[in-house]
């Protein structure tokens with residue numbers, strides 16, 4: 056999967072800034088033990104986002120900006136991520152690690 060306008064290196068920095076590792080184990084980042092949400096390895100190959108919508112670039116970017124808009128019962132909070140930031144973050148997540 057390719058995320059248009061996404062820079063994985065910027066995405067890595069944003070993932071650290073937004074504290075995603077408090078809840079998720081993420082490849083390439085020190086988050087061992089975080090287990091509130093699912094581990095985010097091999098996101099580029101995952102079939103669904105949040106178990107509810109197809110894992111396409113647009114859907115993944117939308118999820119990161121506002122998870123509850125996609126699944127009202129999700130435990131993942133809205134973190135105030137802009138679309139541009141979500142593109143960078145998604146690019147990091149789908150990059151093969």
Ligand code: HEC
Pocket residue numbers: 070073074075076077078079091092093095098101103104105106118119126128129130131132134136144148
């Ligand atoms: C307070 C804990 C928490 C934080 C912080 C958090 N998430 Fe989540 N996240 C979750 C939970 C719980 C789920 C599972 C949601 C569901 O399936 O409804 C989830 C699901 C996801 C998914 C979908 C995974 C899949 O296989 O469907 C992605 C991608 C994701 N989070 C990325 C992020 C990123 C990137 C950040 C930081 C910007 C972040 N999350 C911050 C709790 C969190």
